[in-house]
Amino acid sequence: MSSLEIKNLHVSTGDKEIVKGVTLTINTGEIHAIMGPNGTGKSTMAKAIAGHPDYTITQGDVLIDGKSILEKESDERAREGIFLAFQYPSEIPGVSIANFLRAALQARMAEGEEIDASGYYKRLYQKMDLLKIDRKFTSRSVNEGFSGGEKKRSEILQMAMLEPKFALMDETDSGLDIDALRIVSDGVNSLRGPNLGILLITHYQRLLSYIVPDHVHVMIDGRIVKSGDKSLALELESRGYDWVKQELATA
Amino acid sequence: MAAAPALTTPSTAAVGSFTPAAFAEHLASVPALWHERKRSAYARFEALPMPTRTDESWRFSTISGIKLDGYVHDQASTRDAKAAKGAFSLAAEPTLTFVNGRLGTRNALRDSVAAAGVVVCTLTEAAERHPELFRQHFMAQPQKLGSAKFAALHEAFIADGAFVYVPRGVQVEEPIVLIHSAEGPGTAVFPHTLVIAEENSKVTIVDHFLSNDEFGHFACGANDLYAGHGAKITYVAAQSWSMESLSMQFNSTVVRRDARVQSLNLHLGAKQARHESLSQLQAPGGFSEMLALTVATGAREFDQRTLQIHQAPNTKSDLLYKNALLDKARTIFSGLIVVDPDAQKTDAYQSNRNLMLSEDAESNSLPGLEIQANDVRCTHGATSAPIDADQAFYLKSRGIPEKAAHELLVFGFFEDVLSRLENEELHSAIRGLIRRRFGK
Structure with missing residues (x-):
């Protein structure tokens, strides 16, 4: 078992502090959902953990199995097992999905080792079938001209191929209609297992009826203010975030 | 053309290593059929001045890098010519391989191709066997882009080159690969490829320029492409000279009625490289697609000058030159579209795009239009942007x-x-060449 420990994490962009001290431990095999209204720092936290250059970690630490990853570049963090599923994945014209994933897998191999091309394609097609992605996709440019649902499926495909220890899934449900949501959720559920820890970021409960979390946390104004099990998500759905805010004010 | 009288005695700087004595020596090494035109070319070379910074056609160029000193002409090769295999992963064996300007190896054309009348031979052979074609097409077009002096030097010192002739109605599917290699310190080479595609013929030519060692070479090459009525030429020039070399290359493309020429220049090697490309759209329906890709690293300079001349109505040209700049590299692109008064319904496009991978790199773009017809569509643009x-x-x-x-x-x-x-194999072979370039 591996663990991702987030310790008293503070994140700023420019002069503005967005994440104000989050502590959370995710073990492989667990799914944690972080819920909260827009602009409370959920996405910022995920991007900062993945090493996005626009965000500065001013305090605290992020550790994988007890070792801090903050000194590492984003590509090293990824190879240590962090995967960020983007809310808005970049379009990369001229770079095919097949070449892109191949480069990502190649980066995980020892110096001088080469990917076995036939094994690679076999695995890629198998994962694509699972996610109901047309095989012709492999020669298309990464995310270019993809629909919302295609972009998210492409993110899950990458996750399936790269086999991270910890996936930070940023608003994976946004831009998805109900059919697409189901396909994406099925994809995530198929990856669920003892070797993967997931942090699901969402502000709607609907995703959590398909991907059922073990733990639910509520984040407001850069802090986790409440944690519970999956029933907390349902409660939030029926009562809204104001209820938590009020509780917070009276506390 | 008669040489312009020199106003002063040419200084050694104007001829560098290519002195009259060197020329006499060179002349003695080539067949007599070359002599007359070579003498006239040498006179032009001697008479023409070196470019200066104030010449418009050399604007932004590092003139100090264009030196003619320290080179050896007609350097003998010490290696087995087969060593010059090139890095192109194409199934076709190179038909001709030149080492230091002279024919090294030759592979026969496929029987069916040869039987159809396709000729791939040396220029010397062509001058002997097909004198009329040779005279009509070898360096027959004007030098309009600033390098008349170097083109004259090329003609004066060329040892040999490749001649490709595709007869009327013959379509050659497999690419014809030609290798031009250089080796030895200070070796000067003058590679040349002349392609004549007659009416309704089709051919793909790959010229690969490479060094067999890491010494600095001086490559001063030219290529002439002639596409007859309805012909289709695909021409790829991959420049992989050693990283210490000085490279100059002059392209001339003539496009006749309904013909189509697609050319792709791949610039990967050399320390400083100048490439001039002239497309003349001489008859209605002609189309020239001019493409170039450059990987500029270190403190290298790639200087590309182009001219699209529309001489007839309903002609089309489409230029797209893309440069990737790293480190402290420099690129210069200067392109001009000229539309003659009669060339109505011209459709001309010109685009230079620069991807800046370093803040210290520098790209210069000088796009231009000169339109004398009133019913045309001409667009040009240049962009420079960092990595997203x-x-x-x-x-x-x-x-x-x-x-x-x-x-x-x-x-x-x-x-x-x-x-x-269109050719998948060529596409992936070029990707392979670029990948190797990054591997260095």
Whole structure:
């Protein structure tokens, strides 16, 4: 078992502090959902953990199995097992999905080792079938001209191929209609297992009826203010975030 | 053309290593049929001045890098010519391989291709056996882009070159590969490829320029492409000279009625490289597609000058030159579209795009139009942009190290040029060459 420990994490962009001290431990095999209204720092936290250059970690630490990853570049963090599923994945014209994933897998191999091309394609097609992605996709440019649902499926495909220890899934449900949501959720559920820890970021409960979390946390104004099990998500759905805010004010 | 009288005695700087004594020595080494035109070319070379910084056609060029000193002409090769295999992973064996300007190896054409009358031979052979074609097409077009002096030097010192002739109605499917290699310190080479595609013929030519060692060479090459009525030429010139070399290359393309020429210049090698490309659209329906890809690293300079001349109505030209600049590299692109008064309904496009992978790199673009007809569509544009930070982060977030991420983005940037090549094999062979370039 591996663990991702987030310790008293503070994140700023420019002069503005967005994440104000989050502590959370995710073990492989667990799914944690972080819920909260827009602009409370959920996405910022995920991007900062993945090493996005626009965000500065001013305090605290992020550790994988007890070792801090903050000194590492984003590509090293990824190879240590962090995967960020983007809310808005970049379009990369001229770079095919097949070449892109191949480069990502190649980066995980020892110096001088080469990917076995036939094994690679076999695995890629198998994962694509699972996610109901047309095989012709492999020669298309990464995310270019993809629909919302295609972009998210492409993110899950990458996750399936790269086999991270910890996936930070940023608003994976946004831009998805109900059919697409189901396909994406099925994809995530198929990856669920003892070797993967997931942090699901969402502000709607609907995703959590398909991907059922073990733990639910509520984040407001850069802090986790409440944690519970999956029933907390349902409660939030029926009562809204104001209820938590009020509780917070009276506390 | 008679040489312009020199106003002063040419200084040694104006001829460098290519002195009258050197020329006499060279002349003695080539068949007599070359002599007359070579003497006239040498006179032009001697008489013409070296470019200066104030010459418009050399604007932004590092003139100090254009030196004619320290070179050896007609350097004998010490190696087995087969060593010059090139890095192109194409199934076709090179038909001709030149080492230091002279024929090294020759592979026969496929029987069916030879039987159809296709000729691939040396220029010397062509001058003997097909004197009329040779006279009509060898360096027959004007030098309009600033390098008349160097083109004259080329003609004066050329040892040999490749001649490709495709008769009327013959379509050659497999690419014809020609290798021009250089080796030895200070070796000067003058590679040349002349392609004549007659009416309704089709041919793909790959010229690969490479060094067999790491010494600095001086390559002063030219190629002439002639596409007859309805012919289709695909021409790829891959320049992989050693990183210490000085490279100059002059292209001339003549497009006749309904003909189509697609040319792709790949610039990977040399320390300083100048490339001039002239397309003349001489008859209605002609189309010239001019493509170039450059990987500029270190403190290298790539200087590209182009001219699209529309001489007849309903002609089309489409130029797309893409440069990827790293480190402290410099690129210069200067392009002009000229539309003659009669060339109505011209459709001309010109675009230079620069991907800046370093803040210290410098790209210069000088696009231009000179339109004398009133019913035309001409567009040109130049852009220079750094790597997209979001794209770079996206790739890195998947575990791809920065250098490899940049490489992928360069390939992505190049893809809309590469994808224009119809031949899949050629497409992937060129990708392979570029990949090797990054591997260095």
